[in-house]
Amino acid sequence: MDGFVTGLMDRMTVREKLGQLNLPSGGDLVTGTVMNGELTEMIRKQEITGFFNVKGVRKIREMQRIAVEETRLKIPLIVGADVIHGYETIFPIPLAMSCSWDTVAIRRMTRVAATEASADGICWNFSPMVDICRDARWGRIAEGNGEDPYLGALMARAYVHGYQGDAMKANNEILACVKHFALYGASEAGRDYNTVDMSRLSMYNNYLAPYKAAVEAGVGSVMSAFNLVDGIPATANKWLLTNLLRNEWGFGGMVVTDYYSIGEMKTYGVADKKEASVLALKAGTDMDMVTVGFLDTLESALEEGLISEADIDRACRRVLETKYRMGLFDDPYKYCDTVRAEKEIFTPEHRKEAREVARETFVLMKNEGSLLPLSMDKKIALIGPMADARNNMCGMWSLTCVPSDHRSLLDGMRDAMKGRGEVFHAKGSNIYYEEEMEKGAVGFRPLERGDNGKLLREALQVAARADVIVAALGECADMSGESASRTELELPDAQQALLKELVKTGKPVVLLLFTGRPLVLNWETAHVPAILNVWFAGSEAGDAIADVLFGHAVPAGKLTTSFPRAVGQMPLYYNHLSASRPDPQDGVFNRYQSNYIDQSNEPLYPFGFGLSYTAFEYGDMRLGSECLPKNGELAVSVEVTNSGTCDGTEIVQLYLRDVMAEVARPVKELKAFRRIFLKKGEKREVVFTLTEEDLKYYHSDLQYGYDPGEFQVMVGSNSRDVQTKVFKAE
C-alpha cells in the first residue's frame, strides 16, 4: 500500500491532492443547509474525492466510470451515506436497538444495512453514532446507544465489526465512520448544534469509551463533531484529532468533518473559511465535508506558508490509503454491481430479520393485570395518529428507504387477526392541535391533518364498539433525530387529551408508545394499565408490533436511557456522582439536601428497566470471596428463575460502586450483564467474574487504574432494583 500510494502521490499536483480532501453532498437527499451540484463536472476536474447523499447504483456507477476512465489519475470515488439503521429494509432506530442489549441484533442489522447499501453503490456509512447522551431534550439521543459508556462501547464495537466485516474484503463490507467525535451528546440544554463544555475527567470517564472502542475495533474513519471541545471546534481541535485520537489511541484511518463544519467555524467566531481550513488541516482533519474550504483556500495558504505540502500530503495519504484498504484501486466497481441492486435490497429475508430484531427492542414499561398480550379474538379499537402512519414507522434518518412499501400498524394487526377478532381504526387526533407546531414536528414525513373535534368524536365512537383500546401515540418520526430538540417531553397536547378521553371510557387501554427519546409519562403511568414502548421500529414495525401485542414474541428490551419525571431533572442519568448531601429518598422534600421542592430526584423508569410477559425471580447474590486479590478474580453469582407463565429473556445486570476513591466515583456503574433465555419454570445460575479491569477509571492525572479498598457490587434486573454486597479489592 505504501509504495502504491507514494507512487500515485508523486504524480499528483497540489490541486489534485486537495481534490482528494473534498467531499460534496450530491444533493439527492438533503441533510443540511448547504448544497453542492454539478458532481460530474467536478469529477472530471478531479476536484472531489467522492460524494454522499446520492441514491441509485446506476447513477453512482456512471460517476465512478467517469472518475476511473475519464480522468488523468483514475482515482476511484468513495460514496457515503447515512445508513444508520438500515438502507431500504429499516431496523429500529439505534436507541431502540441498544435496548436489546444484544450485540447479535446489532450484527444482524449492520450486515443487512451494509449489504443493501453496498448493493446500491454506497461504500461508506456515516455510522455508528456513539455519542453518550444524558439529556432527553436532545433529539439526536435517538441515534445513539443511550447514557451508559460500557454498553455504548460494546455497541460501538458491534456496529463497526458488522459494517466492515472482514476488513472490507467482500463487496458487501463497507467503511464505517464513528461519529461525532467528540462529546456531541453533551450539547448544552439539549439544544442541537449548541456548545459543549466539559472537564477532562468527565470526558475520559463518561463520554470517550464508545469512540475508543470503535477505534479499537478497527473503524476506518471518524467524523468530527459540530461542537466545541475546550472552546475549540472539534473540527480544528488538534488535541482531540491528533493527540488523543491518533497518538494516544493509535487511530490510523481518516478523519472527515461534519457537514459544513469548517464553514461554521466562522459562526463560532473562531476563524473564517481560509483560516478554518488551515486550522482543521493542521489539527488532523483529512476531509472537508461540504464547505469546499480545503479545495478553495489551501493552495493560497500553501503559497503564503500557512501550511506545508507535507500537511496536505498527510491528509491525502490517509484518504488514498482508505480507498486502497477498501479495495477500490483493485476494483473501482466493487460496490457498483447493478445485478446485486436488483436482488439484494428490501428482500423477504432482510425484512424477516428486521421484524425479528424489532421485537427485541420493545420495552414493556407497565402491564397491570397482565393486560398484554392481547387475545386475537377480541374487538380491538386501534386509535391514534401512529396507527396507520406508514410513512412514520421507520423513524428519523431513513432517507434512503421507500416508506410507501412499508406496512402500517393497522396492516400488521389486521393480518395477524384474520379470521379471529376484529380491529376498528380511528386516527383520533392530530400530532398537535396547532398546525404550525405539527409542521415543525413531522418534518420529512407529513401526516394528513383532520379537524381536532371530529377526530376525537370518531375515536370515541370506535372505542365504544371495542373490548380493548390500543392507543398508538407519541412522537412522530421526525420529532427526534437531528435538529429535533424539545423543551417539553410530555405526549403532544392533542394526543394527551385523546388518551385521557380513551381512559375515561373505562375500557382497558394499551398505550403503544412511539418515541425517539425518553418522554415524561407521569399521567400515563398512573392511569393507563399497559404501556409498551415500541420506539420507531422500522419498515417492519407494523408486523413486529402485532407479534408482541398478541404474544407471538415476548418483550425483553431494557431501557438504555432514563425516563424522567420532569424536564427540569435534565440531565438525568443513573451513573451520577453522589451529591455532598444526597437525597435521603424518603419521598418528602428535605431542606438542605440535594433534592427538589416539587419533584423526586429519581427517574420514572430507570436505566436498565423493562418488564416481560413472564416474571423473573432473583435468588440471593453470592460472592466467591470477600476479597478481589491483586491480579485475581472474584465470582459473583445469582440464581434467576422464570417463575411466570411463558418462556422469556431476562437481562441480568451487574453494577459496581467504588466506595472511596481518589476522585469521586458514580453511585453505580454497569460493568457486566447477561441476556439469558429461560423456559417457563427454568432456573439458571448466572456467574460474573470480576477482575481489577472492572475497577479501573481515569484518575485526576488521567492515569487509568484502580484504588484498592472497599467496593459495592450490585446485581439486579435494572439499575434501581438491585441487591448489594461489599468486597475489598487488594
Ligand code: BGC
Ligand atoms: C450530521 C451527520 C451526518 C451528515 C451527513 C450532518 O448534518 O450531523 O451525522 O452524517 O450530516 O449527512
